[in-house]
Amino acid sequence: MTDHLRPCARRPPQAQQPAANARLAPVQALHGRLRVRVGGQDGPRLRVDVEGELDLDTLPVLLAALDRLLRTRGRVVTLALAGLRFADPYSLRGLQLARERAVRRGCRITVGSVSPAVDRVLALCERPHWSADWPGPTETG
Secondary structure, eight states: OOGGGSOOOOOOOOOOOOOTTSOOOSEEEEETTEEEEEEEEETTEEEEEEEEEESTTTHHHHHHHHHHHHHHTOSEEEEEEEEEEEEOHHHHHHHHHHHHHHHHTTOEEEEEEEOHHHHHHHHHTTOOGGGTTSOOBOOOO
């Protein structure tokens, strides 16, 4: 086989994991369609702004960032989901499972705001019991 016909053996770039005691940069995760960043910190409480699209492809990026934050920066994370333009039911259920896992570890993940897109998905799913404490939509403008 000639060189120009050989299949490309590209591998996706591996995200570097910071040391447990390393200070994380303001932007926690960036994945084309998803941006996760710490919007503020008050002692062990963090506000995390999530913007873009949350789906099967981008959920692992958010979950890894949350896990890293809870291990290194705080015990309570409040998610601001008002910047999400799209979310699917799978990813929202994944967030709830992350909340449950955090509780087992002595941490807490709360949802401080949701976008109209997130609220629509919850409504289509008939507001699942696990989202009962999620707020209503926050208009972004």
